[in-house]
Amino acid sequence: MSSETLKRYIRFQKPVVAQHFIMMLSVMGLMLSGFELYSIKSALPGSYLDDSSLYSLWEQIHIWFGIILTLSIVWHFIYILFTLYGHNDFLHILPNKNDLKSLFSLGFKRQMNKKKRFGLQEKITYWIIGAYLMVMIITGILQYANSFTANYIPRTIYIYIDGFHGKYGLLMGGVLTVWHLYSIFLKPGRFPGTLSWWDGKISSAEMDRYQKTEGTNQDYSDTDTGNPN
Protein backbone atom coordinates (compact mmCIF):
# COMPACT_ATOMS: atom_id res chain seq x y z
CA MET A 1 0.00 0.00 0.00
CA SER A 2 1.52 3.30 -1.02
CA SER A 3 1.94 6.22 1.31
CA GLU A 4 -0.44 8.21 -0.89
CA THR A 5 -3.36 5.93 -0.09
CA LEU A 6 -2.65 6.24 3.64
CA LYS A 7 -2.97 9.98 3.58
CA ARG A 8 -5.82 11.20 5.67
CA TYR A 9 -7.44 14.57 5.29
CA ILE A 10 -8.94 16.62 8.06
CA ARG A 11 -12.66 16.78 7.51
CA PHE A 12 -13.78 17.97 10.96
CA GLN A 13 -11.94 19.82 13.66
CA LYS A 14 -11.41 18.02 16.95
CA PRO A 15 -14.00 20.03 18.91
CA VAL A 16 -16.61 19.05 16.31
CA VAL A 17 -15.63 15.40 16.59
CA ALA A 18 -15.83 15.62 20.37
CA GLN A 19 -19.22 17.33 20.24
CA HIS A 20 -20.51 14.71 17.83
CA PHE A 21 -19.12 11.92 19.96
CA ILE A 22 -20.70 13.21 23.17
CA MET A 23 -23.96 13.83 21.35
CA MET A 24 -23.92 10.33 19.90
CA LEU A 25 -23.35 8.68 23.27
CA SER A 26 -25.90 10.83 25.06
CA VAL A 27 -28.55 10.23 22.39
CA MET A 28 -27.91 6.48 22.61
CA GLY A 29 -28.28 6.66 26.38
CA LEU A 30 -31.40 8.79 26.13
CA MET A 31 -33.05 6.48 23.62
CA LEU A 32 -32.24 3.38 25.63
CA SER A 33 -33.38 4.87 28.95
CA GLY A 34 -36.42 6.44 27.28
CA PHE A 35 -37.37 3.08 25.84
CA GLU A 36 -36.96 1.44 29.25
CA LEU A 37 -39.09 4.11 30.91
CA TYR A 38 -41.75 3.67 28.27
CA SER A 39 -41.64 -0.12 28.66
CA ILE A 40 -42.08 0.06 32.43
CA LYS A 41 -44.87 2.60 32.16
CA SER A 42 -46.60 0.42 29.61
CA ALA A 43 -46.50 -2.59 31.90
CA LEU A 44 -49.76 -4.10 33.03
CA PRO A 45 -51.34 -2.73 36.21
CA GLY A 46 -50.12 -4.52 39.27
CA SER A 47 -46.67 -5.27 37.98
CA TYR A 48 -45.32 -1.79 38.51
CA LEU A 49 -44.35 -2.07 42.14
CA ASP A 50 -41.59 -4.50 41.32
CA ASP A 51 -40.27 -2.00 38.83
CA SER A 52 -40.38 1.07 41.02
CA SER A 53 -36.68 1.10 41.82
CA LEU A 54 -35.83 0.19 38.26
CA TYR A 55 -37.97 3.02 36.95
CA SER A 56 -36.29 5.42 39.31
CA LEU A 57 -32.87 4.26 38.13
CA TRP A 58 -33.73 4.65 34.44
CA GLU A 59 -35.26 8.03 35.13
CA GLN A 60 -32.06 9.23 36.74
CA ILE A 61 -30.01 7.84 33.84
CA HIS A 62 -32.32 9.59 31.39
CA ILE A 63 -32.03 12.92 33.20
CA TRP A 64 -28.24 12.77 33.36
CA PHE A 65 -27.88 11.87 29.68
CA GLY A 66 -30.24 14.76 28.95
CA ILE A 67 -27.98 17.10 30.91
CA ILE A 68 -24.92 15.84 29.02
CA LEU A 69 -26.69 16.34 25.69
CA THR A 70 -27.77 19.84 26.65
CA LEU A 71 -24.24 20.76 27.68
CA SER A 72 -22.81 19.42 24.41
CA ILE A 73 -25.31 21.54 22.46
CA VAL A 74 -24.43 24.60 24.53
CA TRP A 75 -20.77 23.90 23.70
CA HIS A 76 -21.73 23.62 20.02
CA PHE A 77 -23.42 27.04 20.15
CA ILE A 78 -20.39 28.58 21.83
CA TYR A 79 -18.14 26.93 19.24
CA ILE A 80 -20.22 28.35 16.40
CA LEU A 81 -20.37 31.82 17.88
CA PHE A 82 -16.86 32.29 19.18
CA THR A 83 -14.45 30.26 17.01
CA LEU A 84 -13.46 30.88 13.41
CA TYR A 85 -13.71 27.22 12.41
CA GLY A 86 -17.06 26.81 14.00
CA HIS A 87 -18.41 30.00 12.55
CA ASN A 88 -17.23 29.14 9.05
CA ASP A 89 -18.59 25.63 9.27
CA PHE A 90 -21.92 27.01 10.37
CA LEU A 91 -21.98 29.42 7.40
CA HIS A 92 -21.27 26.49 5.11
CA ILE A 93 -24.05 24.41 6.49
CA LEU A 94 -26.66 27.13 6.15
CA PRO A 95 -29.06 26.30 3.33
CA ASN A 96 -28.74 28.39 0.16
CA LYS A 97 -30.40 28.72 -3.24
CA ASN A 98 -28.30 25.97 -4.75
CA ASP A 99 -29.51 23.59 -2.11
CA LEU A 100 -33.05 24.45 -3.01
CA LYS A 101 -32.34 23.85 -6.70
CA SER A 102 -30.55 20.64 -5.84
CA LEU A 103 -33.48 19.55 -3.75
CA PHE A 104 -35.91 20.11 -6.57
CA SER A 105 -33.65 18.35 -9.06
CA LEU A 106 -33.24 15.49 -6.55
CA GLY A 107 -29.46 15.90 -6.81
CA PHE A 108 -29.25 14.84 -10.46
CA LYS A 109 -27.79 18.09 -11.75
CA ARG A 110 -24.18 17.96 -10.62
CA GLN A 111 -23.02 21.24 -12.08
CA MET A 112 -25.15 23.09 -9.61
CA ASN A 113 -22.99 21.95 -6.71
CA LYS A 114 -19.91 23.93 -7.45
CA LYS A 115 -18.05 25.02 -4.39
CA LYS A 116 -19.47 23.36 -1.27
CA ARG A 117 -18.26 21.83 1.94
CA PHE A 118 -21.42 20.04 2.90
CA GLY A 119 -23.73 18.09 0.67
CA LEU A 120 -27.46 18.57 0.60
CA GLN A 121 -28.13 15.44 2.59
CA GLU A 122 -25.60 16.46 5.24
CA LYS A 123 -27.28 19.82 5.61
CA ILE A 124 -30.72 18.26 5.89
CA THR A 125 -29.43 15.79 8.45
CA TYR A 126 -27.81 18.55 10.51
CA TRP A 127 -30.87 20.77 10.59
CA ILE A 128 -33.46 18.05 11.14
CA ILE A 129 -31.50 16.30 13.87
CA GLY A 130 -30.61 19.65 15.41
CA ALA A 131 -34.24 20.75 15.46
CA TYR A 132 -35.32 17.36 16.82
CA LEU A 133 -32.80 17.53 19.65
CA MET A 134 -33.76 21.09 20.54
CA VAL A 135 -37.44 20.17 20.72
CA MET A 136 -36.64 17.10 22.80
CA ILE A 137 -34.57 19.14 25.25
CA ILE A 138 -37.21 21.85 25.59
CA THR A 139 -40.08 19.37 26.04
CA GLY A 140 -37.97 17.38 28.48
CA ILE A 141 -37.33 20.45 30.62
CA LEU A 142 -41.03 21.38 30.49
CA GLN A 143 -41.96 17.88 31.61
CA TYR A 144 -39.35 17.84 34.34
CA ALA A 145 -40.71 21.09 35.78
CA ASN A 146 -44.31 20.15 35.13
CA SER A 147 -45.68 21.28 38.47
CA PHE A 148 -44.49 24.77 37.62
CA THR A 149 -45.08 24.82 33.89
CA ALA A 150 -48.57 23.31 34.08
CA ASN A 151 -49.79 26.63 35.44
CA TYR A 152 -48.81 28.50 32.34
CA ILE A 153 -49.07 26.03 29.49
CA PRO A 154 -52.50 25.07 28.16
CA ARG A 155 -53.46 21.44 28.25
CA THR A 156 -53.51 21.30 24.41
CA ILE A 157 -49.84 22.22 24.29
CA TYR A 158 -49.09 19.72 27.01
CA ILE A 159 -50.59 16.95 24.89
CA TYR A 160 -48.01 17.76 22.19
CA ILE A 161 -45.24 18.08 24.76
CA ASP A 162 -46.09 14.66 26.19
CA GLY A 163 -46.45 13.15 22.74
CA PHE A 164 -43.19 14.56 21.44
CA HIS A 165 -41.19 13.64 24.50
CA GLY A 166 -42.91 10.27 24.66
CA LYS A 167 -43.45 7.38 22.34
CA TYR A 168 -43.80 9.45 19.17
CA GLY A 169 -40.58 11.32 19.86
CA LEU A 170 -38.84 8.04 20.54
CA LEU A 171 -40.10 6.65 17.24
CA MET A 172 -38.95 9.76 15.36
CA GLY A 173 -35.55 9.46 17.00
CA GLY A 174 -35.33 5.86 15.87
CA VAL A 175 -36.20 6.76 12.29
CA LEU A 176 -33.67 9.62 12.21
CA THR A 177 -30.96 7.42 13.66
CA VAL A 178 -31.52 4.74 11.04
CA TRP A 179 -31.46 7.35 8.30
CA HIS A 180 -28.28 8.95 9.66
CA LEU A 181 -26.52 5.60 9.93
CA TYR A 182 -27.60 4.74 6.40
CA SER A 183 -26.21 8.06 5.12
CA ILE A 184 -22.85 7.48 6.76
CA PHE A 185 -22.27 3.80 6.22
CA LEU A 186 -24.61 2.31 3.67
CA LYS A 187 -25.35 4.98 1.12
CA PRO A 188 -24.08 4.10 -2.39
CA GLY A 189 -20.70 5.72 -2.86
CA ARG A 190 -20.04 5.79 0.87
CA PHE A 191 -20.18 2.11 1.69
CA PRO A 192 -18.52 0.70 3.81
CA GLY A 193 -18.52 4.01 5.60
CA THR A 194 -16.01 6.32 7.13
CA LEU A 195 -14.06 6.76 10.33
CA SER A 196 -14.42 10.51 10.26
CA TRP A 197 -16.74 10.31 13.27
CA TRP A 198 -13.79 8.85 15.21
CA ASP A 199 -10.87 11.13 14.29
CA GLY A 200 -12.46 13.74 12.03
CA LYS A 201 -10.38 12.59 9.03
CA ILE A 202 -11.13 10.93 5.74
CA SER A 203 -8.81 8.95 3.48
CA SER A 204 -7.90 10.01 -0.02
CA ALA A 205 -10.01 7.14 -1.35
CA GLU A 206 -12.95 8.43 0.62
CA MET A 207 -12.20 11.90 -0.68
CA ASP A 208 -12.32 10.63 -4.26
CA ARG A 209 -15.51 8.70 -3.68
CA TYR A 210 -17.06 11.67 -1.94
CA GLN A 211 -16.16 14.00 -4.78
CA LYS A 212 -17.42 11.58 -7.37
CA THR A 213 -20.65 11.12 -5.53
CA GLU A 214 -21.20 14.78 -4.92
CA GLY A 215 -19.94 15.61 -8.38
CA THR A 216 -17.75 18.56 -7.50
CA ASN A 217 -14.35 19.55 -6.21
CA GLN A 218 -14.29 20.74 -2.69
CA ASP A 219 -12.66 23.96 -1.74
CA TYR A 220 -10.33 22.87 1.03
CA SER A 221 -8.89 26.27 1.74
CA ASP A 222 -11.94 28.03 2.94
CA THR A 223 -12.14 26.39 6.32
CA ASP A 224 -8.67 24.94 6.61
CA THR A 225 -10.20 21.55 6.51
CA GLY A 226 -9.70 18.85 3.97
CA ASN A 227 -5.95 19.57 3.68
CA PRO A 228 -3.61 16.62 3.73
CA ASN A 229 -2.47 15.91 7.21
Next chain:
Amino acid sequence: MRYNGILIPKVTATLLLIISGSLVHAQVSGDGQCAECHFNSSLLDALIEQPERFHISPDFIQSVHNDISCIGCHADPGGHPHPEVMGIIQCGTCHEEELKEYLGSPHGNPLTLSMELAPKCWDCHKLHLIRKSSNDLSNVHINNEAKTCAVCHGNEDFNRRIITLPNLNNEMPDRTIKKGIHYLNGQNPLTCSRCHRVHSLNEERGKSWQSDYSMEEDFCGECHDAETTSFKRNFHFEHGIASTNGEISLTCSDCHQEHLVTDDKYQNNEELSAGEVTDSCIECHSSVKISGRFAQNIIGFNSSIDSFHGTSNLGGELFFSNCASCHGIHELKTYTGMIKEKKKLDLISECGTCHPNAASNFVSNPVHMSRGEDLDSEETIAKYIFLAIIITMISLIMFSIIIDFYKLYQRRKNEQ
Protein backbone atom coordinates in the same frame (compact mmCIF):
# COMPACT_ATOMS: atom_id res chain seq x y z
CA MET B 1 -72.83 -16.50 134.06
CA ARG B 2 -69.32 -15.56 133.18
CA TYR B 3 -68.55 -19.16 132.09
CA ASN B 4 -71.84 -19.36 130.14
CA GLY B 5 -70.98 -16.14 128.38
CA ILE B 6 -67.79 -17.69 127.07
CA LEU B 7 -68.88 -21.30 126.75
CA ILE B 8 -71.94 -20.90 124.51
CA PRO B 9 -70.15 -19.19 121.61
CA LYS B 10 -67.27 -21.65 121.88
CA VAL B 11 -69.59 -24.64 121.72
CA THR B 12 -71.52 -23.11 118.82
CA ALA B 13 -68.32 -22.48 116.91
CA THR B 14 -67.08 -26.00 117.60
CA LEU B 15 -70.35 -27.51 116.38
CA LEU B 16 -70.32 -25.42 113.20
CA LEU B 17 -66.73 -26.49 112.57
CA ILE B 18 -67.61 -30.13 113.01
CA ILE B 19 -70.64 -29.87 110.68
CA SER B 20 -68.76 -28.02 107.91
CA GLY B 21 -65.79 -30.31 108.28
CA SER B 22 -68.10 -33.27 107.81
CA LEU B 23 -69.56 -31.74 104.65
CA VAL B 24 -66.13 -31.06 103.13
CA HIS B 25 -65.01 -34.54 104.08
CA ALA B 26 -68.09 -35.96 102.39
CA GLN B 27 -67.28 -34.15 99.12
CA VAL B 28 -63.59 -34.90 99.23
CA SER B 29 -64.22 -38.49 100.04
CA GLY B 30 -66.72 -38.63 97.13
CA ASP B 31 -64.18 -37.12 94.70
CA GLY B 32 -61.51 -39.04 96.47
CA GLN B 33 -62.89 -42.18 94.99
CA CYS B 34 -62.42 -40.69 91.51
CA ALA B 35 -59.05 -39.35 92.46
CA GLU B 36 -57.85 -42.78 93.50
CA CYS B 37 -57.66 -43.74 89.86
CA HIS B 38 -57.81 -40.55 87.84
CA PHE B 39 -55.05 -38.77 89.73
CA ASN B 40 -52.89 -41.87 89.53
CA SER B 41 -51.43 -42.22 86.09
CA SER B 42 -49.66 -45.50 86.75
CA LEU B 43 -52.87 -47.09 87.92
CA LEU B 44 -54.74 -45.78 84.89
CA ASP B 45 -52.04 -47.22 82.66
CA ALA B 46 -52.78 -50.62 84.05
CA LEU B 47 -56.56 -50.29 83.90
CA ILE B 48 -57.50 -48.70 80.57
CA GLU B 49 -56.46 -47.85 77.06
CA GLN B 50 -55.54 -44.25 76.30
CA PRO B 51 -54.91 -43.47 79.95
CA GLU B 52 -53.75 -39.94 79.13
CA ARG B 53 -57.27 -39.02 78.13
CA PHE B 54 -58.59 -39.76 81.57
CA HIS B 55 -55.72 -38.70 83.72
CA ILE B 56 -56.36 -35.59 85.80
CA SER B 57 -53.40 -33.56 86.86
CA PRO B 58 -53.05 -32.68 90.51
CA ASP B 59 -52.99 -29.07 89.25
CA PHE B 60 -56.74 -29.43 89.07
CA ILE B 61 -56.78 -27.76 92.44
CA GLN B 62 -55.98 -24.50 90.58
CA SER B 63 -59.04 -24.82 88.36
CA VAL B 64 -61.93 -22.42 88.77
CA HIS B 65 -64.02 -25.56 89.11
CA ASN B 66 -62.05 -27.05 91.94
CA ASP B 67 -64.97 -26.51 94.32
CA ILE B 68 -67.25 -28.56 92.11
CA SER B 69 -67.26 -32.26 92.58
CA CYS B 70 -66.66 -34.62 89.68
CA ILE B 71 -70.33 -35.49 89.44
CA GLY B 72 -71.07 -31.79 89.22
CA CYS B 73 -70.05 -32.05 85.59
CA HIS B 74 -69.92 -35.76 84.90
CA ALA B 75 -72.84 -38.15 85.25
CA ASP B 76 -72.93 -39.99 88.55
CA PRO B 77 -71.24 -43.37 87.91
CA GLY B 78 -73.33 -44.94 90.72
CA GLY B 79 -70.44 -46.96 92.06
CA HIS B 80 -66.99 -48.19 91.36
CA PRO B 81 -65.92 -49.41 88.87
CA HIS B 82 -68.18 -47.35 86.58
CA PRO B 83 -69.25 -47.76 82.95
CA GLU B 84 -66.78 -46.69 80.35
CA VAL B 85 -68.94 -44.00 78.80
CA MET B 86 -69.97 -41.36 81.24
CA GLY B 87 -71.82 -39.06 78.82
CA ILE B 88 -70.85 -35.73 77.32
CA ILE B 89 -70.04 -32.98 79.72
CA GLN B 90 -72.71 -30.33 79.63
CA CYS B 91 -71.04 -27.03 80.50
CA GLY B 92 -74.21 -25.29 79.38
CA THR B 93 -76.04 -26.58 82.45
CA CYS B 94 -74.38 -23.81 84.39
CA HIS B 95 -73.14 -21.57 81.55
CA GLU B 96 -76.45 -21.14 79.79
CA GLU B 97 -75.72 -17.78 78.17
CA GLU B 98 -72.35 -18.92 76.83
CA LEU B 99 -73.95 -22.10 75.45
CA LYS B 100 -76.60 -20.08 73.70
CA GLU B 101 -74.01 -17.80 72.13
CA TYR B 102 -71.84 -20.75 71.16
CA LEU B 103 -74.67 -22.58 69.45
CA GLY B 104 -75.40 -19.46 67.41
CA SER B 105 -71.78 -19.06 66.34
CA PRO B 106 -69.97 -20.70 63.41
CA HIS B 107 -68.20 -22.91 65.95
CA GLY B 108 -71.39 -24.32 67.43
CA ASN B 109 -73.62 -24.20 64.41
CA PRO B 110 -73.93 -27.69 62.91
CA LEU B 111 -74.52 -26.10 59.53
CA THR B 112 -71.02 -24.67 59.66
CA LEU B 113 -69.15 -27.51 61.28
CA SER B 114 -70.09 -31.05 62.18
CA MET B 115 -70.22 -31.74 65.92
CA GLU B 116 -67.28 -34.01 65.53
CA LEU B 117 -65.08 -31.28 64.12
CA ALA B 118 -66.56 -28.33 65.98
CA PRO B 119 -64.38 -26.90 68.72
CA LYS B 120 -65.73 -27.76 72.15
CA CYS B 121 -65.51 -25.74 75.35
CA TRP B 122 -62.44 -27.59 76.51
CA ASP B 123 -60.56 -27.00 73.24
CA CYS B 124 -60.13 -23.42 74.35
CA HIS B 125 -60.61 -23.61 78.13
CA LYS B 126 -58.85 -26.93 78.69
CA LEU B 127 -60.56 -29.92 80.16
CA HIS B 128 -60.01 -29.83 83.88
CA LEU B 129 -57.43 -27.18 84.55
CA ILE B 130 -59.70 -24.29 83.72
CA ARG B 131 -58.21 -21.01 84.84
CA LYS B 132 -59.79 -17.61 84.95
CA SER B 133 -59.29 -15.62 81.77
CA SER B 134 -57.52 -12.99 83.89
CA ASN B 135 -54.90 -15.58 84.85
CA ASP B 136 -51.98 -15.22 82.47
CA LEU B 137 -51.57 -19.00 82.46
CA SER B 138 -55.04 -19.43 81.01
CA ASN B 139 -55.38 -20.39 77.38
CA VAL B 140 -57.91 -17.62 76.95
CA HIS B 141 -55.90 -14.92 78.67
CA ILE B 142 -55.53 -11.90 76.43
CA ASN B 143 -51.86 -12.72 75.84
CA ASN B 144 -52.53 -16.35 74.96
CA GLU B 145 -55.77 -15.99 73.08
CA ALA B 146 -54.29 -15.59 69.60
CA LYS B 147 -52.13 -18.62 70.17
CA THR B 148 -55.15 -20.68 71.23
CA CYS B 149 -57.12 -19.65 68.16
CA ALA B 150 -54.08 -20.31 66.00
CA VAL B 151 -54.10 -23.98 67.00
CA CYS B 152 -56.79 -24.36 64.35
CA HIS B 153 -56.76 -21.10 62.41
CA GLY B 154 -53.02 -20.97 62.11
CA ASN B 155 -52.93 -24.47 60.74
CA GLU B 156 -52.88 -24.19 57.00
CA ASP B 157 -53.86 -27.77 56.43
CA PHE B 158 -56.68 -27.55 58.93
CA ASN B 159 -57.98 -24.35 57.42
CA ARG B 160 -57.96 -25.85 53.97
CA ARG B 161 -59.83 -28.96 55.05
CA ILE B 162 -62.34 -27.51 57.45
CA ILE B 163 -62.94 -23.89 56.65
CA THR B 164 -64.69 -23.34 53.39
CA LEU B 165 -65.44 -19.66 53.78
CA PRO B 166 -64.15 -18.01 50.63
CA ASN B 167 -62.62 -14.99 52.30
CA LEU B 168 -60.90 -16.71 55.16
CA ASN B 169 -57.32 -17.12 54.23
CA ASN B 170 -54.66 -19.19 55.85
CA GLU B 171 -52.89 -16.42 57.57
CA MET B 172 -51.43 -17.06 61.00
CA PRO B 173 -53.42 -14.88 63.38
CA ASP B 174 -51.00 -15.54 66.19
CA ARG B 175 -48.14 -14.05 64.22
CA THR B 176 -49.99 -11.30 62.41
CA ILE B 177 -51.99 -9.93 65.32
CA LYS B 178 -48.92 -9.68 67.48
CA LYS B 179 -47.24 -7.50 64.88
CA GLY B 180 -50.22 -5.20 64.81
CA ILE B 181 -50.44 -1.77 66.36
CA HIS B 182 -53.48 -2.78 68.41
CA TYR B 183 -51.51 -5.49 70.11
CA LEU B 184 -48.25 -3.66 70.56
CA ASN B 185 -49.43 -0.27 71.71
CA GLY B 186 -52.28 -1.04 74.04
CA GLN B 187 -52.42 -1.83 77.72
CA ASN B 188 -55.48 -3.80 76.83
CA PRO B 189 -54.57 -5.13 73.42
CA LEU B 190 -57.06 -6.12 70.81
CA THR B 191 -56.90 -9.81 70.20
CA CYS B 192 -59.27 -12.30 68.61
CA SER B 193 -62.15 -12.07 71.06
CA ARG B 194 -62.13 -8.28 71.11
CA CYS B 195 -63.35 -8.22 67.53
CA HIS B 196 -64.94 -11.63 67.16
CA ARG B 197 -66.43 -11.78 70.66
CA VAL B 198 -65.83 -14.67 72.95
CA HIS B 199 -68.47 -17.28 72.23
CA SER B 200 -70.84 -15.76 69.71
CA LEU B 201 -68.15 -14.77 67.19
CA ASN B 202 -70.37 -11.78 66.57
CA GLU B 203 -73.25 -13.78 65.27
CA GLU B 204 -75.53 -12.86 68.10
CA ARG B 205 -76.93 -9.90 66.28
CA GLY B 206 -77.62 -11.93 63.20
CA LYS B 207 -74.62 -10.33 61.55
CA SER B 208 -71.33 -11.65 60.37
CA TRP B 209 -67.96 -10.17 59.59
CA GLN B 210 -68.17 -12.02 56.34
CA SER B 211 -71.46 -10.68 55.12
CA ASP B 212 -72.17 -7.43 56.88
CA TYR B 213 -69.81 -4.64 55.98
CA SER B 214 -71.33 -2.25 58.52
CA MET B 215 -70.06 -4.37 61.39
CA GLU B 216 -66.49 -3.31 60.93
CA GLU B 217 -67.35 0.35 60.90
CA ASP B 218 -69.46 -0.07 64.03
CA PHE B 219 -66.76 -1.97 65.80
CA CYS B 220 -63.80 0.19 64.81
CA GLY B 221 -65.93 3.25 65.51
CA GLU B 222 -66.08 2.31 69.16
CA CYS B 223 -62.61 3.77 69.44
CA HIS B 224 -62.07 5.53 66.11
CA ASP B 225 -65.18 7.63 66.20
CA ALA B 226 -64.09 10.55 64.02
CA GLU B 227 -62.70 8.31 61.29
CA THR B 228 -65.80 6.14 61.25
CA THR B 229 -68.19 9.07 61.17
CA SER B 230 -66.24 10.47 58.27
CA PHE B 231 -66.10 7.10 56.54
CA LYS B 232 -69.82 6.48 56.86
CA ARG B 233 -70.48 9.59 54.79
CA ASN B 234 -68.35 8.42 51.93
CA PHE B 235 -69.58 7.39 48.53
CA HIS B 236 -68.65 3.75 48.95
CA PHE B 237 -70.44 3.30 52.23
CA GLU B 238 -73.55 5.26 51.42
CA HIS B 239 -74.13 3.39 48.19
CA GLY B 240 -73.04 0.03 49.54
CA ILE B 241 -70.60 -0.38 46.69
CA ALA B 242 -69.37 -3.90 46.49
CA SER B 243 -65.73 -4.80 46.22
CA THR B 244 -64.22 -6.99 43.54
CA ASN B 245 -65.76 -10.18 44.82
CA GLY B 246 -69.15 -8.54 44.76
CA GLU B 247 -69.96 -9.33 48.36
CA ILE B 248 -68.62 -6.75 50.72
CA SER B 249 -68.43 -3.03 50.38
CA LEU B 250 -65.29 -1.10 51.16
CA THR B 251 -64.60 -1.49 54.85
CA CYS B 252 -61.88 -0.54 57.30
CA SER B 253 -60.02 -3.79 56.78
CA ASP B 254 -59.92 -3.40 53.00
CA CYS B 255 -57.24 -0.80 53.51
CA HIS B 256 -55.95 -1.52 57.01
CA GLN B 257 -56.08 -5.31 56.76
CA GLU B 258 -57.90 -7.50 59.24
CA HIS B 259 -55.27 -8.89 61.54
CA LEU B 260 -52.11 -7.04 60.65
CA VAL B 261 -53.13 -3.49 61.46
CA THR B 262 -49.68 -2.00 61.45
CA ASP B 263 -48.53 1.49 62.16
CA ASP B 264 -46.14 1.51 59.24
CA LYS B 265 -49.03 1.73 56.82
CA TYR B 266 -50.87 4.99 56.37
CA GLN B 267 -49.67 6.48 59.61
CA ASN B 268 -46.10 6.99 60.63
CA ASN B 269 -44.20 5.97 57.58
CA GLU B 270 -44.88 8.50 54.84
CA GLU B 271 -42.64 6.69 52.43
CA LEU B 272 -44.77 3.59 52.51
CA SER B 273 -48.10 5.21 53.07
CA ALA B 274 -48.46 7.08 49.80
CA GLY B 275 -47.77 4.04 47.70
CA GLU B 276 -49.89 1.76 49.83
CA VAL B 277 -52.90 4.03 49.66
CA THR B 278 -52.73 4.21 45.90
CA ASP B 279 -52.16 0.52 45.71
CA SER B 280 -55.28 -0.22 47.76
CA CYS B 281 -57.48 1.97 45.60
CA ILE B 282 -56.06 0.56 42.42
CA GLU B 283 -56.95 -2.97 43.45
CA CYS B 284 -60.50 -2.10 42.43
CA HIS B 285 -60.09 0.94 40.24
CA SER B 286 -57.73 -0.72 37.79
CA SER B 287 -60.62 -3.02 37.01
CA VAL B 288 -62.53 -1.90 33.96
CA LYS B 289 -65.58 -3.68 35.33
CA ILE B 290 -65.54 -1.93 38.65
CA SER B 291 -64.52 1.53 37.59
CA GLY B 292 -66.65 1.40 34.48
CA ARG B 293 -69.69 0.52 36.53
CA PHE B 294 -69.37 3.07 39.25
CA ALA B 295 -67.12 5.81 37.97
CA GLN B 296 -67.30 6.18 34.23
CA ASN B 297 -64.62 8.82 34.12
CA ILE B 298 -61.83 6.50 35.17
CA ILE B 299 -62.31 3.50 32.93
CA GLY B 300 -59.36 1.16 33.13
CA PHE B 301 -57.84 3.46 35.68
CA ASN B 302 -54.14 3.10 36.22
CA SER B 303 -53.15 6.34 37.81
CA SER B 304 -50.11 4.95 39.52
CA ILE B 305 -48.32 4.72 36.22
CA ASP B 306 -49.67 7.20 33.78
CA SER B 307 -50.20 10.38 35.73
CA PHE B 308 -47.53 12.80 36.84
CA HIS B 309 -48.28 11.89 40.43
CA GLY B 310 -48.04 8.20 39.66
CA THR B 311 -44.82 8.65 37.77
CA SER B 312 -43.43 10.56 40.73
CA ASN B 313 -44.33 7.55 42.81
CA LEU B 314 -42.36 5.27 40.55
CA GLY B 315 -39.59 7.82 40.37
CA GLY B 316 -39.02 7.48 44.07
CA GLU B 317 -40.73 10.63 45.30
CA LEU B 318 -41.59 10.11 48.94
CA PHE B 319 -44.35 12.66 49.29
CA PHE B 320 -46.09 12.42 45.99
CA SER B 321 -49.79 12.92 45.76
CA ASN B 322 -51.90 9.82 46.08
CA CYS B 323 -55.63 9.13 45.90
CA ALA B 324 -56.19 10.34 49.45
CA SER B 325 -54.54 13.68 48.73
CA CYS B 326 -57.55 14.78 46.73
CA HIS B 327 -60.27 12.37 47.84
CA GLY B 328 -59.46 12.32 51.53
CA ILE B 329 -58.53 9.35 53.62
CA HIS B 330 -61.87 8.29 55.04
CA GLU B 331 -64.42 10.65 53.57
CA LEU B 332 -63.42 9.67 50.02
CA LYS B 333 -64.79 12.80 48.50
CA THR B 334 -66.15 12.37 45.00
CA TYR B 335 -66.05 14.97 42.27
CA THR B 336 -68.33 13.02 39.99
CA GLY B 337 -71.52 14.86 39.23
CA MET B 338 -70.27 18.08 40.78
CA ILE B 339 -71.11 21.39 39.11
CA LYS B 340 -68.23 22.29 36.82
CA GLU B 341 -67.36 25.60 38.45
CA LYS B 342 -67.54 24.18 41.97
CA LYS B 343 -65.45 21.23 40.89
CA LYS B 344 -62.81 23.59 39.50
CA LEU B 345 -62.72 25.65 42.68
CA ASP B 346 -62.51 22.52 44.81
CA LEU B 347 -59.71 21.16 42.69
CA ILE B 348 -57.78 24.44 42.81
CA SER B 349 -58.10 24.28 46.57
CA GLU B 350 -56.97 20.65 46.75
CA CYS B 351 -54.11 21.09 44.29
CA GLY B 352 -53.14 24.27 46.07
CA THR B 353 -52.24 22.25 49.13
CA CYS B 354 -49.07 21.10 47.39
CA HIS B 355 -48.96 23.55 44.46
CA PRO B 356 -49.53 26.99 45.96
CA ASN B 357 -49.58 28.63 42.54
CA ALA B 358 -52.21 26.30 41.13
CA ALA B 359 -54.67 28.21 38.96
CA SER B 360 -57.58 27.24 36.75
CA ASN B 361 -55.23 26.26 33.97
CA PHE B 362 -53.44 23.91 36.34
CA VAL B 363 -56.53 21.91 37.19
CA SER B 364 -57.67 21.62 33.59
CA ASN B 365 -55.00 19.00 33.08
CA PRO B 366 -56.23 15.43 33.40
CA VAL B 367 -55.72 13.96 36.83
CA HIS B 368 -56.37 10.31 36.12
CA MET B 369 -54.65 8.93 33.11
CA SER B 370 -56.73 6.11 31.80
CA ARG B 371 -55.63 3.01 30.04
CA GLY B 372 -57.75 1.91 27.14
CA GLU B 373 -59.98 4.94 27.43
CA ASP B 374 -61.03 6.68 24.23
CA LEU B 375 -58.88 9.72 23.61
CA ASP B 376 -60.59 13.06 23.64
CA SER B 377 -60.68 15.13 20.45
CA GLU B 378 -57.51 17.08 21.20
CA GLU B 379 -55.53 13.96 21.98
CA THR B 380 -56.86 12.28 18.86
CA ILE B 381 -55.79 15.21 16.68
CA ALA B 382 -52.33 15.20 18.29
CA LYS B 383 -52.02 11.47 17.76
CA TYR B 384 -52.78 11.77 14.03
CA ILE B 385 -50.42 14.72 13.62
CA PHE B 386 -47.60 12.74 15.17
CA LEU B 387 -48.39 9.71 13.07
CA ALA B 388 -48.49 11.88 9.94
CA ILE B 389 -45.08 13.35 10.77
CA ILE B 390 -43.57 9.93 11.33
CA ILE B 391 -45.10 8.43 8.19
CA THR B 392 -43.91 11.43 6.17
CA MET B 393 -40.40 11.07 7.59
CA ILE B 394 -40.25 7.39 6.75
CA SER B 395 -41.64 8.01 3.24
CA LEU B 396 -39.09 10.73 2.48
CA ILE B 397 -36.25 8.58 3.75
CA MET B 398 -37.40 5.66 1.65
CA PHE B 399 -37.70 7.99 -1.33
CA SER B 400 -34.17 9.34 -0.82
CA ILE B 401 -32.80 5.82 -0.57
CA ILE B 402 -34.51 4.89 -3.83
CA ILE B 403 -33.05 7.99 -5.48
CA ASP B 404 -29.57 7.08 -4.16
CA PHE B 405 -29.75 3.62 -5.66
CA TYR B 406 -31.14 4.98 -8.91
CA LYS B 407 -28.16 7.33 -9.11
CA LEU B 408 -25.85 4.40 -8.50
CA TYR B 409 -27.53 2.53 -11.33
CA GLN B 410 -27.18 5.54 -13.63
CA ARG B 411 -23.50 5.98 -12.75
CA ARG B 412 -22.66 2.37 -13.45
CA LYS B 413 -24.57 2.48 -16.66
CA ASN B 414 -22.59 5.55 -17.79
CA GLU B 415 -19.29 3.87 -16.82
CA GLN B 416 -20.14 0.92 -19.05
